[in-house]
Amino acid sequence: MAGLYIHVPFCKTRCAYCDFYSQTQLLYKDAYLKAVVRELEIRKDYVENEAIETIYWGGGTPSLLQPDDFELVFNAINRFFKLSPNPEITLEANPDDMTRTYVSALRQLPFNRISMGVQSFHTNDLRVLNRRHTAQQALNAVSLCHKAGYDNLSIDLIYGLPGQTMQMWEENLEKALQLQIPHLSTYYLSYEEGTYLHQQLHAGMIEPVNEETGILLFDLLVDKLEAAGYLHYEISNFCQPGCFSCHNTSYWTDLPYIGIGPAAHSYNHHTRQWNVDSLPDYINGIVKGVVNNEKELIDEQTRYNDYIMTRLRTMWGIQLSSFLEIFGPERLSYLLQQADFFLVNGSMEKDEKNLKISGKGKLITDGIIRDLMTISS
Numbered sequence: 001m002a003g004l005y006i007h008v009p010f011c012k013t014r015c016a017y018c019d020f021y022s023q024t025q026l027l028y029k030d031a032y033l034k035a036v037v038r039e040l041e042i043r044k045d046y047v048e049n050e051a052i053e054t055i056y057w058g059g060g061t062p063s064l065l066q067p068d069d070f071e072l073v074f075n076a077i078n079r080f081f082k083l084s085p086n087p088e089i090t091l092e093a094n095p096d097d098m099t100r101t102y103v104s105a106l107r108q109l110p111f112n113r114i115s116m117g118v119q120s121f122h123t124n125d126l127r128v129l130n131r132r133h134t135a136q137q138a139l140n141a142v143s144l145c146h147k148a149g150y151d152n153l154s155i156d157l158i159y160g161l162p163g164q165t166m167q168m169w170e171e172n173l174e175k176a177l178q179l180q181i182p183h184l185s186t187y188y189l190s191y192e193e194g195t196y197l198h199q200q201l202h203a204g205m206i207e208p209v210n211e212e213t214g215i216l217l218f219d220l221l222v223d224k225l226e227a228a229g230y231l232h233y234e235i236s237n238f239c240q241p242g243c244f245s246c247h248n249t250s251y252w253t254d255l256p257y258i259g260i261g262p263a264a265h266s267y268n269h270h271t272r273q274w275n276v277d278s279l280p281d282y283i284n285g286i287v288k289g290v291v292n293n294e295k296e297l298i299d300e301q302t303r304y305n306d307y308i309m310t311r312l313r314t315m316w317g318i319q320l321s322s323f324l325e326i327f328g329p330e331r332l333s334y335l336l337q338q339a340d341f342f343l344v345n346g347s348m349e350k351d352e353k354n355l356k357i358s359g360k361g362k363l364i365t366d367g368i369i370r371d372l373m374t375i376s377s
Contacts (some may be wrong), residue, residue: 001050001051001053001084001250001255002047002050002051002052002053002250002255002256002257002258002268003052003053003054003055003056003247003250003251003255003256003257003258004052004054004055004056004077004081004257004258004260005055005056005058005247005257005258005259005260005264005265006036006055006056006057006058006062006073006259006260006261006264007021007058007059007060007259007260007261007262007263007264007275008057008058008059008060008061008062008064008065008261009021009022009023009032009059009060009261009262009263009279010022010023010024010025010026010029010032010059010060010061010064010065011023011024011059011060011061011064012024012061012064012094012132013130013132014130014196015129015130015131016128016129016130016195016196016197016200017129017158017189017190017191017192017195017196017197018192018195019192019193019194019195020059020060020263021060021262021263021277022059022060022061023279026064028279028280028283029065029069031283032261032279032282032283033069033072033073034286035282035283035286035287036073036076036260036261037072037073037076038286039260039261039286039291040073040076040077040080040081040260041076041079041080042286042289042291043258043260043266043291044080044081046258046266046268047256047257047258047268048256048268049082050082050256051082051083051084052077052081052082052083052084052087053084053087053088053246053250053255054087054088054089054090054246054247054250055077055087055088055089055090055110055247056089056090056092056247056248057070057090057091057092058092059092061092061093061094061097062091062092062093063091063092063093063094063097063098063102064094064097067105067106067108067109070109070111071109074109074110087110088112088113088152088245088246088247089110089111089112089113090111090113090114090115090154090245090247091106091111091113091114091115092115092116092117093114093115093116093117093141094116094117094132094133095116095117095118095133095137095138095140095141095142096132096133096134096137096141098114098116098140098141098144098145099144100144103144103145103148103150104148106148107148107149112150112152113150113152113153113154113245114145114150114152114153114154115153115154115155115156115183115185115245116138116141116142116145116153116154116155116156117131117155117156118138118142118155118156118157119131119156119157119158120135120157120158120161120168120172121135121138121139121171121172121175121176122135122164122168122171122172123135124163125158125161125164125168128161128162128163128197128206129158129161129197130196138155139179142155142179142181146180151182152182152183152243153181153182153183154181154182154183154184154185154245155176155181155183155184155185156184156185156186156187157172157173157176157184157185157186157187158186158187158188158189159172159186159187159188159189159217159218159221160188160189160208160209160213160214160217161189161209162206162207162208162209164209164217166213166216166217166220169217169220169221170220170224173220173221173224173225174224177224177225177228182239182240182243183237183238183239183240183243183244183245184225184230184237184238184239185236185237185245186221186236186237186238187236188214188217188218189208191208215363218362218363222359222362225238229241231315232315232362233249233314233315233316234248234249234252234313234314234315235313235362235365249314251310252310252311252313252314253310253311253314253316254269254306254307254310254311256268256269259273259274259275261275261282262275262276262277262278262279262281262282263275263276263277267298269298269303270297270298271295271296271297271298272295272296272298273293273294273295273296274293274294275291275292275293276292276293300327303326304327304331304373305373307323307326307327308335308369308372308373309369309373312356312357312365312368312369312372313365313369314356315356316354316356317354317355317356317357318335318354318355318356319353319354320332320352320353320354320355321353323335335355335372336350336355338371338372339355339372341371342357342361342368342371346358346360346361347360347361347364347368348361348368
């Protein structure tokens with residue numbers, strides 16, 4: 001099994017927090033689509049004839065594309081790749097793009113999952129983030145998706161915003177629960193270099209929430225969603241039982257994936273590749289029959305560290321039998337030795353099958369992973 005990611009590098013406006021590669025002009029759209037089709041052909045062997053189990057259109061703002069654009073690429077995918085019988089096919093969308101006409105058109109395409117960047121149901125939060133939709137548009141978009149039969153629906157929410165209170169965050173979570181959203185991706189605001197929020201922070205124009213408040217916001221998130229029956233299956237992701245994001249889960253469980261488009265990443269156990277983060281350079285390379293990208297060979301230590309970093313973000317943790325099969329008894333012994341400190345203090349737990357981070361350790365997940373990744377060649 002393998003995943004396919006398609007990066008759509010277009011946005012109407014730049015969000016204040018986003019550092020993903022995108023641009024605000026659709027001038028290159030036709031050339032981009034031709035390049036994507038050609039790259040699919042050039043790189044069809046990257047996942048070594050594994051069946052494509054998931055397809056994810058991310059961005060940028062994929063919902064700026066029109067039905068004919070999607071159809072062009074889907075036809076190419078079907079020509080060059082073997083698909084599993086019922087692949088999960090996700091579209092990332094902005095709420096204000098999800099009109100009745102657009103959602104109806106999407107139903108004629110293979111999409112069976114919608115992920116919307118709602119971020120907040122509060123107008124003030126949306127202004128801080130420079131989102132182009134309103135809270136009402138987000139509510140309307142969810143309603144349209146439900147009416148169109150999109151039961152597999154996810155929304156993104158951001159917390160830790162300047163000026164955000166515990167009450168505002170709780171109201172966001174309550175609204176998501178009222179809307180019966182089966183999957184939530186929740187992210188603590190980070191001030192990425194080069195973003196408008198980062199500039200505002202360093203200019204003293206905004207003040208970030210303090211660490212204590214950040215912990216309280218996270219605790220509220222976990223408590224409220226788990227009480228509602230959601231599984232905290234990855235550090236930033238929650239779902240109702242059976243509503244996991246299969247595509248994102250493939251990243252965390254060491255499955256191969258191929259990334260198409262500018263700035264897209266790929267991984268097949270042997271190499272990691274990332275395409276150039278420039279649309280003109282990407283297109284120019286493809287026209288010449290070359291994918292402009294960089295490549296990293298995956299040696300045993302790199303795979304070990306990647307395995308630790310991704311698996312321990314999930315509720316399943318590290319399956320000890322699989323780890324032993326991949327890395328051998330010496331590495332397993334080393335891992336358990338390094339984990340002993342965290343097992344003793346209760347921030348990790350272990351049974352006969354799995355090693356994972358406990359509820360007590362979730363707030364320090366990154367630190368635990370960092371310590372366990374430290375290994376000599």
